[in-house]
Amino acid sequence: MKKDFLTIRDMSPKELAKTLTLAADIKKHPKKYATSLKGKALAMIFEKPSLRTRVTFDVGIHQLGGFSVPLMPSEISLGKRESVHDVAKNLERMVQGIMIRTFAHQIVIDMAKHARVPVINALTDYSHPCQALADFLTIKEVKGKLKGLKLTYVGDGNNVAHSLMFAGARLGVNVTVACPEGYDPDPTAFRHAQEDAKETGARIEVVRDPMKGVEGADAIYTDVWASMGQEAETEKRKAIFKPYQVNAALMSRANKGAIFLHCLPAHRGDEVTDDVIDSKASVVFQEAENRLHAQKAVMLQLMK
Numbered sequence: 001m002k003k004d005f006l007t008i009r010d011m012s013p014k015e016l017a018k019t020l021t022l023a024a025d026i027k028k029h030p031k032k033y034a035t036s037l038k039g040k041a042l043a044m045i046f047e048k049p050s051l052r053t054r055v056t057f058d059v060g061i062h063q064l065g066g067f068s069v070p071l072m073p074s075e076i077s078l079g080k081r082e083s084v085h086d087v088a089k090n091l092e093r094m095v096q097g098i099m100i101r102t103f104a105h106q107i108v109i110d111m112a113k114h115a116r117v118p119v120i121n122a123l124t125d126y127s128h129p130c131q132a133l134a135d136f137l138t139i140k141e142v143k144g145k146l147k148g149l150k151l152t153y154v155g156d157g158n159n160v161a162h163s164l165m166f167a168g169a170r171l172g173v174n175v176t177v178a179c180p181e182g183y184d185p186d187p188t189a190f191r192h193a194q195e196d197a198k199e200t201g202a203r204i205e206v207v208r209d210p211m212k213g214v215e216g217a218d219a220i221y222t223d224v225w226a227s228m229g230q231e232a233e234t235e236k237r238k239a240i241f242k243p244y245q246v247n248a249a250l251m252s253r254a255n256k257g258a259i260f261l262h263c264l265p266a267h268r269g270d271e272v273t274d275d276v277i278d279s280k281a282s283v284v285f286q287e288a289e290n291r292l293h294a295q296k297a298v299m300l301q302l303m304k
């Protein structure tokens with residue numbers, strides 16, 4: 001296992017599968033792991049807001065016998081009050097792991113380069129690997145398997161879409177991204193996912209038509225149309241993404257028994273309607289809970 005977890009691609013297909021198995025065991029037998037990281041400290045750097053990430057990392061490290069040191073944007077002012085290099089050089093002497101949520105992906109790469117301790121990416125503009133772990137753990141729980149399933153992501157080709165493509169490619173899950181022109185996944189991320197998919201035979205594709213995209217899908221996934229940092233584009237994006245709303249009509253085009261996922265927070269009435277997110281098909285809160293178990297599996301492997 002690599003020192004850091006910056007993208008799903010930092011884990012081999014085998015390591016990824018093993019992490020999901022470990023997460024499932026942690027979920028089933030939490031007490032077994034209650035002292036695994038006894039006395040270890042996790043610094044949690046936040047440059048963007050959070051509910052799930054904040055709570056699940058905090059609770060997670062405590063449940064493993066360690067403790068957290070949450071650092072909010074106003075406290076360390078990463079890159080302004082102090083350089084990323086200097087923050088890394090300080091923290092590596094004080095804590096046994098660094099979790100970071102920030103804007104540019106390069107910041108987590110630099111932090112990982114300079115810190116001797118593990119760095120865990122808790123969302124950048126490029127990827128959200130902990131989210132994808134929880135997502136595939138959830139799909140596996142509900143569907144009983146992963147290989148050969150089809151997940152269709154409908155909406156913006158963003159950080160969450162990238163991580164889903166990377167994980168699908170490595171786990172043998174076909175991933176279709178249905179997005180409007182101009183909002184495709186990053187071309188390099190797409191190329192990487194397609195290359196990785198050769199090993200498992202997964203199909204990774206980008207399509208324009210959401211109705212066609214969800215055909216044959218076992219899981220439908222969406223995310224906000226304007227991510228954190230893109231708030232100024234909210235109104236413009238609302239008009240562009242309207243045809244990409246996940247509603248009952250779209251869900252009815254997917255496979256019978258298809259489930260609905262969303263990383264949350266959701267903008268109800270925009271990217272998803274209430275009748276979908278509150279339906280029996282929706283597993284969004286199970287998915288949110290699984291952030292806890294998945295991240296405990298990551299911390300356990302990297303910080304032991």
Ligand code: CP
Pocket residue numbers: 049050051052053054123131263264265
């Ligand atoms: N899904 C997710 O990362 O949620 P938060 O932004 O609330 O942490």
Ligand code: NVA
Pocket residue numbers: 123158159160223224226227228263264265
């Ligand atoms: N794409 C969203 C995900 C939030 C968990 C964002 O970056 O804001």
